[in-house]
Amino acid sequence: MRSEPPDDRDMLREKIIGLGETSLHKSYYPELQSRLEELERFRALLDQTHDAIFLIRMETGKLADANASAGMYLGYSKEELLAIPFASLFSPQQKARLSEFIPESSDRPSESRRACITSLLSREGTEIPMEITVRSVTFGGEQYIVAIARDITDRIRTESELKIKESALESSTNGILIADLTGTVMYANRSFASMFGYGEGGAITGRNLEGFFADPTVGEKITGHLLDNRTIVEETIGLRDNGSPFHIQVSGSVVQDNTRQPLCIMLIVMDITERILAEQMRRETYAQIEKNIEQFAVLGDHIRNPLQVIVGYAEMIDDPLVAKILDQSCRIDGIVTELDRGWVESANVRQFLRKHGDGAEPPLQAVVRISTRDED
Numbered sequence: 001m002r003s004e005p006p007d008d009r010d011m012l013r014e015k016i017i018g019l020g021e022t023s024l025h026k027s028y029y030p031e032l033q034s035r036l037e038e039l040e041r042f043r044a045l046l047d048q049t050h051d052a053i054f055l056i057r058m059e060t061g062k063l064a065d066a067n068a069s070a071g072m073y074l075g076y077s078k079e080e081l082l083a084i085p086f087a088s089l090f091s092p093q094q095k096a097r098l099s100e101f102i103p104e105s106s107d108r109p110s111e112s113r114r115a116c117i118t119s120l121l122s123r124e125g126t127e128i129p130m131e132i133t134v135r136s137v138t139f140g141g142e143q144y145i146v147a148i149a150r151d152i153t154d155r156i157r158t159e160s161e162l163k164i165k166e167s168a169l170e171s172s173t174n175g176i177l178i179a180d181l182t183g184t185v186m187y188a189n190r191s192f193a194s195m196f197g198y199g200e201g202g203a204i205t206g207r208n209l210e211g212f213f214a215d216p217t218v219g220e221k222i223t224g225h226l227l228d229n230r231t232i233v234e235e236t237i238g239l240r241d242n243g244s245p246f247h248i249q250v251s252g253s254v255v256q257d258n259t260r261q262p263l264c265i266m267l268i269v270m271d272i273t274e275r276i277l278a279e280q281m282r283r284e285t286y287a288q289i290e291k292n293i294e295q296f297a298v299l300g301d302h303i304r305n306p307l308q309v310i311v312g313y314a315e316m317i318d319d320p321l322v323a324k325i326l327d328q329s330c331r332i333d334g335i336v337t338e339l340d341r342g343w344v345e346s347a348n349v350r351q352f353l354r355k356h357g358d359g360a361e362p363p364l365q366a367v368v369r370i371s372t373r374d375e376d
Contacts, residue, residue, distance in 0.1 A: 058143040075123035175269035183209040197241040247276040
């Protein structure tokens with residue numbers, strides 16, 4: 001056997017017993033200490049994340065490790081959590097879903113990912129909705145499943161609220177339209193589509209507001225007014241898909257974010273054609289009533305004038321029938337007097353209706369009128 005030179009033997013001896021600059025203690029152990037500190041920092045990061053992280057042995061289904069958030073969500077200490085099978089964290093109804101995302105090792109390629117929405121069971125028996133992403137990994141020749149579970153309770157609540165609001169928009173009898181700040185339609189409910197003669201709300205998306213008014217400039221004026229004043233109530237003429245005009249009332253507002261910056265425009269549209277026609281008919285009816293009342297007043301004078309002549313001539317005649325003529329004349333005068341009283345009552349009723357009733361003039365409203373023609 002060839003012997004090593006004396007200098008080589010001394011260097012080897014120094015490495016083994018920890019002497020010299022190349023000592024194993026001075027080179028290997030500091031690096032090991034650095035790796036351990038790095039692992040501790042990594043575990044601290046995992047414990048600070050809001051997601052629950054589980055490391056599951058694929059062969060047994062037991063937990064090999066879990067971060068602090070997993071125990072916090074489920075109400076277990078880490079020691080308690082590692083002592084129970086992962087399957088026990090599911091309710092009996094949910095256990096059947098385990099095979100959907102944690103199958104046998106032969107069914108899943110290494111490093112593959114899969115996600116599903118299910119519920120984990122807390123220590124108190126409360127089901128916590130979770131979105132779980134799983135991934136198969138291999139450590140030291142043994143296969144594991146890494147499961148990252150995110151609590152989606154708030155997301156489910158928000159989605160439920162959004163569905164309720166969307167359902168409310170869709171079921172509204174008023175037409176509801178949402179457009180961006182340039183007037184391009186982003187959403188229209190069924191009532192709006194039906195009101196304007198479109199098959200579905202989707203057929204309206206992408207169109208500009210100006211296409212829904214008989215005067216195309218009205219859409220631009222409404223958009224500009226909303227951006228300046230935030231709200232509007234307008235009565236104008238709408239235009240259906242087939243080109244037919246109809247009376248509408250448009251109530252609009254600007255939707256803002258938390259910093260009060262405008263996001264979009266929302267319009268609520270009502271078909272007021274029947275109301276406009278009813279108001280027109282009512283105006284015509286009351287105009288006719290006033291005309292009839294005036295005719296009643298003139299009619300009384302037209303009857304009394306010849307009646308006075310008849311009475312005058314009768315008093316000049318010496319005849320037994322004069323008494324009957326005068327008696328009938330008095331009756332006619334009484335009837336005319338009743339007509340006069342009816343005229344006065346009709347005039348009073350007319351004035352009352354003008355002030356309080358169906359014939360009242362419409363009260364002043366905070367309505368922004370947008371003319372359909374250029375003003376002087």
